[in-house]
Amino acid sequence: MPFIQQAVQQASVRQAVAERRPACLRELAQGTDRFHEPRRTDCPWCGSERLRVRLRTTDLVQHKPGTFVLEECLDCSHAFQNPRLTPEGRAFYRRDAHDGPGYGAVGPVFGARNDAKRNRAIARAMLPFGEPESWLDVGTRHARFPEAARDVHPYTAFDGLDEGAVVHEGVRAGRIEEGHRGSLTELAPRLAGRYDVLSMLHHLEHTVDPHEELAAARTVLRPGGHLLIEAVDPDSRYARVLGRWWASYVQPQHLHLIPLGNLLRGLERLGYTVAAVDRRDAHVPLDLGTGVALVLDHCLPAADQPWRTRPPSDLQRAARAGLSWASSPLVGAARAADHILAPLTSRTRFANAYRVIARRNEDG
Numbered sequence: 001m002p003f004i005q006q007a008v009q010q011a012s013v014r015q016a017v018a019e020r021r022p023a024c025l026r027e028l029a030q031g032t033d034r035f036h037e038p039r040r041t042d043c044p045w046c047g048s049e050r051l052r053v054r055l056r057t058t059d060l061v062q063h064k065p066g067t068f069v070l071e072e073c074l075d076c077s078h079a080f081q082n083p084r085l086t087p088e089g090r091a092f093y094r095r096d097a098h099d100g101p102g103y104g105a106v107g108p109v110f111g112a113r114n115d116a117k118r119n120r121a122i123a124r125a126m127l128p129f130g131e132p133e134s135w136l137d138v139g140t141r142h143a144r145f146p147e148a149a150r151d152v153h154p155y156t157a158f159d160g161l162d163e164g165a166v167v168h169e170g171v172r173a174g175r176i177e178e179g180h181r182g183s184l185t186e187l188a189p190r191l192a193g194r195y196d197v198l199s200m201l202h203h204l205e206h207t208v209d210p211h212e213e214l215a216a217a218r219t220v221l222r223p224g225g226h227l228l229i230e231a232v233d234p235d236s237r238y239a240r241v242l243g244r245w246w247a248s249y250v251q252p253q254h255l256h257l258i259p260l261g262n263l264l265r266g267l268e269r270l271g272y273t274v275a276a277v278d279r280r281d282a283h284v285p286l287d288l289g290t291g292v293a294l295v296l297d298h299c300l301p302a303a304d305q306p307w308r309t310r311p312p313s314d315l316q317r318a319a320r321a322g323l324s325w326a327s328s329p330l331v332g333a334a335r336a337a338d339h340i341l342a343p344l345t346s347r348t349r350f351a352n353a354y355r356v357i358a359r360r361n362e363d364g
């Protein structure tokens with residue numbers, strides 16, 4: 001019976017891909033150069049023109065066409081996508097990113113936001129600062145973080161903000177009280193001074209202008225309110241060890257990788273006081289397992305995806321399924337190693353993320 005259900009599901013997926021293929025290929029027939037803005041010659045964080053290429057890669061998750069470059073500032077070490085994707089390009093490459101073909105390889109990266117245990121641990125980080133009345137989660141998607149955080153802060157009213165329509169699903173499911181659709185920079189004037197806490201969990205990496213995002217957060221927070229940030233740490237040693245296979249690069253999704261020191265100084269300039277910094281608890285044990293999964297996925301026969309000109313043959317499908325099954329113990333061993341090593345790596349420069357809590361200063 002499970003075999004029959006699996007066969008039916010596979011047939012359904014194959015049909016959905018086939019139906020999407022003509023429209024996707026028409027979109028790609030115009031080329032991918034139009035998805036990129038002109039290359040900038042200076043650092044978006046400090047303005048320096050001393051840049052170097054840090055990474056040149058392709059879409060290792062969905063295997064959509066295109067090449068992407070991360071450049072690094074030689075003065076402040078800020079890393080950023082250059083040339084950056086246009087709004088149309090970001091929409092094209094983000095489509096299917098969280099649940100489409102290729103998701104399995106990097107599921108732990110996107111899935112970390114849906115981990116209730118981890119989300120409760122993040123929420124507990126705010127306990128030393130009192131019980132907030134109102135909390136806005138930015139980039140909330142399905143509002144899984146507020147749902148878990150309510151177990152820690154039962155008397156707090158949680159709202160969510162996201163550019164996608166999925167934010168309204170969080171309202172309908174009762175995970176948040178209000179759902180705001182749009183960007184924080186656009187909605188900040190309407191939400192000015194409404195919240196005691198604003199969380200950005202792996203959200204800054206996706207923003208067009210992190211400076212503007214942090215300034216908008218200050219507008220939304222009440223004086224004395226707190227900004228909670230978790231973000232990828234570009235100084236992680238795993239970035240050097242794994243290179244393009246480091247899951248946290250997530251190209252072309254991540255537009256900015258901000259060194260911790262840059263963020264702390266930027267927050268102070270914008271009128272925040274840094275209250276807490278932590279790398280250990282922010283670390284997500286996924287680097288080795290996801291790196292191995294990405295390499296193996298790259299080596300396997302191509303999956304059936306609507307942006308490929310033709311579907312794979314039955315032989316190619318069988319080969320991919322068989323090789324995926326045969327290599328699964330290797331991926332499992334690498335993921336186990338991530339968790340076994342986590343107590344050590346989270347306390348060293350191998351930690352892959354950081355957490356910052358900053359208090360909004362009074363005006364004037």
